[in-house]
Amino acid sequence: MPRPIRALAAAGLAGVLLAGVAVAPATAAPTTVASKAPYFSHRTSKLEQKRVDRVPTPKLDWYRCYDYAECATVRLPLDYDKPKGAKTEIAVLRVKARDQKRKIGSLFLNPGGPGGSGTSIALAAPYFLGDDVLDRFDVIGVDPRGVNASDQVKCFKSVKDQTRAYEGLDVAFPYTKKEEKAYVAASKRVGKACSTTGKPLSGAMSTAEVARDMDVLRRAVGDKKLTYLGFSYGSVLGQYYANMFPDRVRALVIDGVLDARAWFGKGKSGNVLQEDRMRSAQGATKALREILKRCKAVGVAACPLADGDPAAKFELLTKRLKAKPLVIDDPDFGQFTVTYADFISFILGGLYGPYGYYDVAFMTAELLVLTDPSAKKTAREQARTSVVELAAEARKQARAYDFPYDNGLETFLGVDCTDANHPKNAGSWPSRAAKADQRDKYFGRLWAWISAPCARDTWTVRDEDRYTGPFNRRTANPVLVVGNYWDPATNYKGAVASAKLLPNSRLLSSDSWGHTAYGTSACTTRAVDAYLLRLTLPKKGKVCVGDIQPFEDLLEPEAAVRADSSKSDLAAQGAPRRGAPKQLPPVVAPLPAVGSLNGR
Template identity: 85%
Template sequence: MPRPIRTLAAAGVAGVLLAGMAVAPAAAAPTTIAGATVSHRTSVKERLRVDRVPTPKLDWYKCYDYAECATVDLPLDYDKPKGATTEVAVLRVKARDQKRKIGSLFLNPGGPGGSGTSIALAAPYFLGDGLLDRFDIVGVDPRGVGASDQVRCFKSVKDQTRAYEGLNVAFPYTKAEEKAYVAASIRVGKACSTTGKPLSGAMSTAEVARDMDVLRRAVGDKKLNYLGFSYGSVLGQYYANMFPDRVRALVIDGVLDPTAWFGTGKSGDLLQEDRMRSAQGATKALREILKRCKPAGLELCPLAYGDPAALFETAAKRLQAKPLVIEDPDFGTFTFTYADFISYILGGLYGPYGYVDVAYLTQDVLTLTDPAAAKATRERARVAVVQRAVKAGETRRAFDFPYENGLETFLGVDCTDANHPKDAGSWPARAAKADKRDPYFGRLWSWASAPCARDTWTVRDEDRFTGPFNRRTANPVLVVGNYWDPATNYNGAVASAKLLPNSRLLSSDNWGHTAYGTSACATDAIDAYLLRLTLPKKGKVCKGDIQPFDELPEFGAAVRADVSKSDLAAQGAPRRGAPKQLPPVVAPLPIGTLTGR
């Protein structure tokens, strides 16, 4: 089985917009040689911005046993190359075969706000041997993120904690929660637009693309090699369109349509989720899993005793009516809400074994909300939910130190990059509408951008990139889309491939967020392109190595074996006990504290 990636948590990686009205000038027209179309050229304006920055000398030092680290000061504003700077952290894992090295391969894990140094450090655990042999693997913590100069929207943790009150839910569902969430979003947006400056207004994807081009030069590469996941697909497409003649091999996996991300024309007044439809992808994946449950039978799916979709709806409605209050002798009392349930389900869908989360967590909720359930069965379900909460950190005591800026790094990119509606107070109605369109997940994805309301987030980046997004690159862009991706809708990959005239779409019938590592076919195709510039055939569709209910993973088998026949007979349906091992992704996705793409 190929080494798993996305979730990148499996590899140990600590790992969804209105700015100024300045519009980047169109790039020069593509050149032609003997009738053959070559690439567009980097615009004069962008060449002046990045090329006049002296090539940095990276003072590498040994770190983390097998890696090398460095930091570099880059212009805060590329229109002022001799002005203020921001420190950017870089990490590389050197190619194992230096004599046959192709160059450096830049990685980005998404977020936005994900750590590039972390994914590069994890590279030996998930990248193919060919890539590890032939490339120095390079990760950059984008400006404001991780080991780079960190954006801070508040002067103290105390101020931040008070402002964040109201964001400590996966997503708001009740009227009171919505009111509190809007108020907190306004506080955070205003703080990032004032105290967070100037860095909060200089974190757009365009600025990171410019940083990457300077660092490409610093590592000695004439053209860029890049592999970007999730939001990293936006960064890859921005680079491809800003520096089209500087691309050697660029792969984007788990793809967002950049025009939907940015919000062109009238669509800029829509929620970002209304444009990208991440919830549509999640709903599609959930429905397909529930559809496949019944034919799989009770041996593989505990919901097969009835209509799985109806049972899921029953579990959701029971939690909507009344949250579960769970008492545990070790971790105390905590509440498990409808929003927690949906965010756990989405977290499960991020991994190839998400069908286990859907089936067993749903059954656990049905058991705990059923007064007639046997005591022993209820206890096993309680322990299972507690273990999930512990795994996700839900029951840990919150400490005030150190300053955690994860939400602010996400917002620093999203709110500065893209167009959003004006009034934060309009989010409740907009999110409810999205949830009717894409059940369960519409609200969750919609609320992610609430602090970005234009009347709230007022700091701007006059040099953000606004297109065009259809430039012809020197070498093809490989666009990888997953049919069942719960975060980056497959439609985004289709749209992006249509936009880029020199691209190839590789479709994948795999489960989880992104395709690399969960499909040997897709993994091999990506490696082949990066190594040899060999594209997969047009129309190629890969299949994921793991398909719902084809097998019961080891942790699921242990659960099933732990449920006695007498319990099953008493309850009329299989019940889940405490798992011996949790699936790769079980953490909820509280949008107020965790980025999702």
């Protein structure tokens, strides 16, 4: 998929996907203590007991890897109804607790996606988890079936076949009629390939299968109950586990929450787009509007769009790019084209991090200059330099369908298309996406196109053992549900709905920026750590505040100096030179798929 898999912003450490700022635990805020003996919990169904409990406890043959971690692989049933039948290999990585004598148990992590690497996020644990958590838990990462170091799903026999099939997906999202036609055709080719060549693994990657794998591995690491922290799509995995194995939950935290019912799409809702159910674009639009509103409030000293109406300037740029893509020639990097879809995708990518306001303000200002024929030469050169630098970096990271075989898109689809219900005909996506864009401006179309290969007539392989509900089971210990007001990928409403549905849960809200809240708010991070460590819940109605708020770091004397050249007329004078925002240490997140959409 063009870049969305729902996740966090990416940062360093050799391909580890991460998001947020690592914050060590501090003194806990006032809390209530979770009952050690809740009045009751639902029990794992006899069918699920039979499926997972008859699988012998695997012996994990750990070996040292990546300097400070341990790795292992295990072969688990491809189909839990046939435990002695075909197997699939699952990769596991462990970072051992630093205080083994006081170890509580194991903490399972999932970064989202679907398609994100659990082993990668576990390897990154020392960079974003609090010291107390690292002291007391072995951190466990599992690459879900089909993903990364586990047996990989492969929908095409060769890179050549894959490259030819993917032609048409090489846009951030389709906007013109020609692009839409090519995108639909490519979506059909990919969906059909995954439903044939990709079998049997492509039909055995549902979230339910991953939850079953995780329960067997919980037993393998010696834990009687599961302790889990899941981000973004990882919140769906957490909810599935909680409902499939409610009496096996020790502590379960989900951050950046998707409503599992909306994800699945039961009954008539299965005939509408997954985006129409989840409304990710609504969250992104809400965040963008708030940033533009705050831009106006802080003035040109901090925001170059504040000399006038920031929202109107943003709209003006989108109209210019729709009418004519921007072509930039650079002697060092060659020619770059910036389309309307490229710009919107870039803005969404920026909103994934707490400094997304910087991208909104400065990229918009720079592109306004470059699309204005009357702008002064010096202003154009300054803006061009900044945009070229970003474009060159994006080109380095762009997905090139060359050697080796990259199955990033196929891992996403292997879960989403097999898990959830989707409309029947891929040819209906253009009109559906257009309606989504009318409802949620700028981002509706982008999010809508992600699921196009999942059309029922295209994606025909099914997992007869996927989980279809219920999603309201009472767990042995509460589920802590973390929702971020300004999340551009997992709408805050998803957290509210999930917390209402799970009878034994607690909603922790965070007035934070970016995708997910852990690590970007010391308050949220403390609350999550307290629950993982001591089963201590935050008070009902607790609202945390993110450590980074739009434009506050730019309200400094030097910001005013930077803005001098733009006080009168931005288009004529040019935008302030784009500087590097404060760098974030690595922390958690999902993989990009095809194109430049963002994932969960």
